[in-house]
Amino acid sequence: MEKYLILKDFMKINEKLIDLTKAATISILFTFCMAIGFHFTSDSIVHRFFILLGGDFLGGGYIQCFTYIAFFWAFFEIRDLLKKIVKENKAFKVKLLPTEEKHLILPAEVSDIHLKVTSLDKRKELLLFKMITKACLKFRATKSIPEMIEIISIQTDINKELSESDQSNIRYLTWVIPSIGFVGTVLGISQALMIANSGDMNLITATLGVAFDTTLVSLLLSIIIMWYYHSLQKELDLLHAKIKDHVIENLINRIEIE
Numbered sequence: 001m002e003k004y005l006i007l008k009d010f011m012k013i014n015e016k017l018i019d020l021t022k023a024a025t026i027s028i029l030f031t032f033c034m035a036i037g038f039h040f041t042s043d044s045i046v047h048r049f050f051i052l053l054g055g056d057f058l059g060g061g062y063i064q065c066f067t068y069i070a071f072f073w074a075f076f077e078i079r080d081l082l083k084k085i086v087k088e089n090k091a092f093k094v095k096l097l098p099t100e101e102k103h104l105i106l107p108a109e110v111s112d113i114h115l116k117v118t119s120l121d122k123r124k125e126l127l128l129f130k131m132i133t134k135a136c137l138k139f140r141a142t143k144s145i146p147e148m149i150e151i152i153s154i155q156t157d158i159n160k161e162l163s164e165s166d167q168s169n170i171r172y173l174t175w176v177i178p179s180i181g182f183v184g185t186v187l188g189i190s191q192a193l194m195i196a197n198s199g200d201m202n203l204i205t206a207t208l209g210v211a212f213d214t215t216l217v218s219l220l221l222s223i224i225i226m227w228y229y230h231s232l233q234k235e236l237d238l239l240h241a242k243i244k245d246h247v248i249e250n251l252i253n254r255i256e257i258e
Contacts, residue, residue, distance in 0.1 A: 064217050156243070
């Protein structure tokens, strides 16, 4: 069991490293494209657009690059969790519990349901199957419907806490994205103050413009990723509620106590 948990933690770390690598690769390539556009465009509007997106790498564009890395890293992690939710929802298609309206479950049949779940090999790691297993084991031990409901409520809370734990890096990245932008603005303002004595207003305003670009880009990306993140939380809440309702409706409420 301990080896399994270690392997599971290692796989999670490996997934995060893969997501980080993909995020860094995409961000660097995008910044490189913006830099090419910055150096090879003469039109003032288009040129300013490339500066906004980090084309002037040495002049502050590296800040946008770090922002892109955080954005895409969070994006890939959210996408991974959404894929897991899709996989979890497929468990409902496995007809382990009766769904017919008048179908009753005898106490002896609860053990049969438990055996069906344990025979599913890798798929028994899905949340629905774990919930059914725990409910069946509790009934076999106590023959008590209230205690089955209690264990389901407890397990639902545990599943939610584990889901929150899986999202810890995403929450950190959603905080990092605007923070990087503000850091870029502070650096830009400090650079503008350093050259203020030169009296070159064009250079000062250009430096300030780049400084505020970092905040603008980071805030826009933050809006996008927060919408995506809240979509993830909505899907997770629906999943946990659906699992709990499914087990109560199709297992607990159908057991006929002799």
